[in-house]
Amino acid sequence: xxxxxxxxSLWRRKTRSLMVIMMIALSLSGLLGLQGLYDGMITHxxxxxxxxxxxxxxxxxxxxxxxxxxxYRLSPLSKFEKELSRIQELSSYSVRLxxxxxxxxxxxxxxxxxxxxxxxxxQNFGQLDAFITEGEYSFGKGNKGALIGxxxxxxxxxxxxxxxxFTAQDVNAEINAISFRISGILKTGNPALDExxxxxxxxxxxxxxxxxxxxxxxxxxxxxxxxxxxxxKELQILxxxxxxxxxxxxxxxxxxxxxxxxxxxxxxxxIVFIVAALGIFGVMLVSVLERMREFxxxxxxxxxxxxxxxxxxxxxxxxxxxxxxxxxxxxWILLFxxxxxxxxxxxxxxxxxxxxxxxxxxxxxxxxxxxxxxxxVFFATLLSIIWPLRILKKMKPIQVIQxxxx
Amino acid sequence: xxxxxxYKTFYPDSPKEVKALTDINLTFxxxxxxxxxxxxxxxxxxxxxxxxxxxxxxxxxxFLDDEEISAYSEEKMAKLRLHDIGFIFxxxxxxxxxxxxxxxxxIMKLLKFDDKEIEARILExxxxxxxxxxxxxxxxxxSGGQQQRVAVARAVASRPKLILADEPTANLDSKNSERLMxxxxxxxxxxxxxxxxxxxxxxxxxxxxxxxxxDDGVVIEDR
Numbered sequence: 001x002x003x004x005x006x007x008x009s010l011w012r013r014k015t016r017s018l019m020v021i022m023m024i025a026l027s028l029s030g031l032l033g034l035q036g037l038y039d040g041m042i043t044h045x046x047x048x049x050x051x052x053x054x055x056x057x058x059x060x061x062x063x064x065x066x067x068x069x070x071x072y073r074l075s076p077l078s079k080f081e082k083e084l085s086r087i088q089e090l091s092s093y094s095v096r097l098x099x100x101x102x103x104x105x106x107x108x109x110x111x112x113x114x115x116x117x118x119x120x121x122x123q124n125f126g127q128l129d130a131f132i133t134e135g136e137y138s139f140g141k142g143n144k145g146a147l148i149g150x151x152x153x154x155x156x157x158x159x160x161x162x163x164x165x166f167t168a169q170d171v172n173a174e175i176n177a178i179s180f181r182i183s184g185i186l187k188t189g190n191p192a193l194d195e196x197x198x199x200x201x202x203x204x205x206x207x208x209x210x211x212x213x214x215x216x217x218x219x220x221x222x223x224x225x226x227x228x229x230x231x232x233k234e235l236q237i238l239x240x241x242x243x244x245x246x247x248x249x250x251x252x253x254x255x256x257x258x259x260x261x262x263x264x265x266x267x268x269x270x271i272v273f274i275v276a277a278l279g280i281f282g283v284m285l286v287s288v289l290e291r292m293r294e295f296x297x298x299x300x301x302x303x304x305x306x307x308x309x310x311x312x313x314x315x316x317x318x319x320x321x322x323x324x325x326x327x328x329x330x331x332w333i334l335l336f337x338x339x340x341x342x343x344x345x346x347x348x349x350x351x352x353x354x355x356x357x358x359x360x361x362x363x364x365x366x367x368x369x370x371x372x373x374x375x376x377v378f379f380a381t382l383l384s385i386i387w388p389l390r391i392l393k394k395m396k397p398i399q400v401i402q403x404x405x406x
Numbered sequence: 407x408x409x410x411x412x413y414k415t416f417y418p419d420s421p422k423e424v425k426a427l428t429d430i431n432l433t434f435x436x437x438x439x440x441x442x443x444x445x446x447x448x449x450x451x452x453x454x455x456x457x458x459x460x461x462x463x464x465x466x467x468x469f470l471d472d473e474e475i476s477a478y479s480e481e482k483m484a485k486l487r488l489h490d491i492g493f494i495f496x497x498x499x500x501x502x503x504x505x506x507x508x509x510x511x512x513i514m515k516l517l518k519f520d521d522k523e524i525e526a527r528i529l530e531x532x533x534x535x536x537x538x539x540x541x542x543x544x545x546x547x548x549s550g551g552q553q554q555r556v557a558v559a560r561a562v563a564s565r566p567k568l569i570l571a572d573e574p575t576a577n578l579d580s581k582n583s584e585r586l587m588x589x590x591x592x593x594x595x596x597x598x599x600x601x602x603x604x605x606x607x608x609x610x611x612x613x614x615x616x617x618x619x620x621d622d623g624v625v626i627e628d629r
């Protein structure tokens with residue numbers, strides 16, 4: 001009986017039912033969109049760091065990260081490369097040689113880090129070429145070109161073709177200088193690289209620092225990111241005198257920032273969730289309260305309370321499910337759009353870059369978002385009918401019928 | 407049905423306290439056609455609601471077939487209303503999402519009557535009450551007089567022992583009032599249903615076999 005009544009009530013009040021479904025659907029799709037976007041922002045931050053610098057795991061000599069001295073370099077490289085080629089879990093690796101020094105133009109000089117890399121390796125490793133915003137992904141003829149971080153280029157007023165002089169100590173503590181022409185400007189989203197780094201060819205920097213077969217960092221990409229810790233343990237056994245560090249160990253600040261962002265995101269998400277839940281709660285509550293008279297008539301003529309309760313429960317559930325389906329569909333469209341076309345936030349570019357976020361943000365899309373959204377609708381729907389059901393249970397139907405209540 | 411020393415006080419022990427009924431002692435026999443009469447605020451609707459178990463007495467006892475129903479739980483009272491009492495309200499109080507047919511058959515459906523039996527009873531009552539042509543309409547699509555006739559059909563459909571009608575003619579014109587009273591009288595005579603009205607409508611009073619007059623919550627006349 002209650003099934004029939006619930007169905008009739010929904011079907012014969014089409015406008016009201018549609019309004020409730022639309023309200024739930026809109027709240028839900030907003031919730032899904034925001035969750036995907038927040039998730040996407042954090043994933044982007046981690047991805048750019050992994051792609052542009054740390055990989056999932058990096059190898060350093062034990063003292064290097066403390067002293068940043070070339071005395072603590074990985075050498076001979078061939079020995080490391082031979083061992084790494086045997087590890088099947090690796091998808092690629094990149095060998096880097098870096099030294100800190102001074103970068104100067106005719107007008108200004110700043111502290112910077114010069115990084116020797118192989119363009120081809122970096123392309124395979126993390127598609128470094130995709131970060132180029134001006135110029136080309138090349139060191140030019142005779143490897144005399146350099147790629148420079150966008151923030152550093154801005155500080156030094158450098159453009160493509162500008163000449164810079166880099167001064168640093170070589171392995172023998174002799175101060176040397178080398179000149180480059182800027183061939184490309186890149187923006188990785190990793191503030192450490194964008195504000196301080198100059199990328200040059202591995203051969204050129206090796207010769208400049210008087211080194212052979214040496215690197216300061218070997219960054220590794222892992223095929224199965226679920227197995228990072230296991231691979232780290234394997235590598236530590238293989239290279240016992242080397243620091244084998246995961247990306248999150250290398251960038252504790254990033255993790256801290258991520259945690260802060262997570263808290264901020266969680267708070268924002270909670271607010272949106274509460275607003276959406278309150279929206280659903282409000283609509284469902286009103287839709288039950290406005291029909292108190294109808295339920296009172298039913299109770300007055302002898303309908304058991306259980307029948308009325310089951311009818312309200314079923315109606316709310318049907319509306320909740322329909323709202324969820326519509327909301328999940330709208331949310332999927334929104335997430336699909338935001339994950340492919342991205343969200344253009346160029347108006348807030350400066351602020352976002354400060355935290356390493358991209359001006360065009362891409363959302364993530366996971367199945368669990370929809371599961372969480374379903375739970376949100378389920379609880380909001382359940383909450384919305386508990387109160388009216390309590391009122392219905394306590395009241396005398398005749399008081400409602402006579403207009404003495406509500 | 408027997409009422410022993412029934413009192414009803416609204417907002418007891420507060421400045422708003424209202425003594426709606428005072429020491430009501432009445433007996434209603436099977437097949438009666440009675441009207442509770444009196445001015446507005448005399449307590450007739452309150453008394454009708456207490457008889458029908460829609461409201462509870464502050465003190466006193468109510469018996470139906472020698473069983474004290476004033477001590478019933480809400481659940482048991484709802485069961486009693488469903489099985490034994492039919493209500494006709496002043497404002498019709500039909501269920502708006504149900505068609506006329508579904509409204510008439512509503513209580514029978516709750517009582518799990520057979521579908522064929524329900525349909526036969528609906529057609530029978532529709533014929534008596536002359537509402538055959540509106541059976542598939544929703545309450546919002548029919549007139550007030552028609553709605554009241556549907557309310558009567560719903561009240562009598564499951565053949566309750568008692569029909570309680572609160573100002574059933576208040577919203578009807580004289581023609582519809584006459585028709586309604588004639589129908590209730592027929593049902594009372596044909597099906598031996600006890601009918602109790604709360605009304606101060608002169609026509610209803612003329613049609614009643616017994617009139618109980620209330621004034622300020624006290625029975626002042628029973629004839």
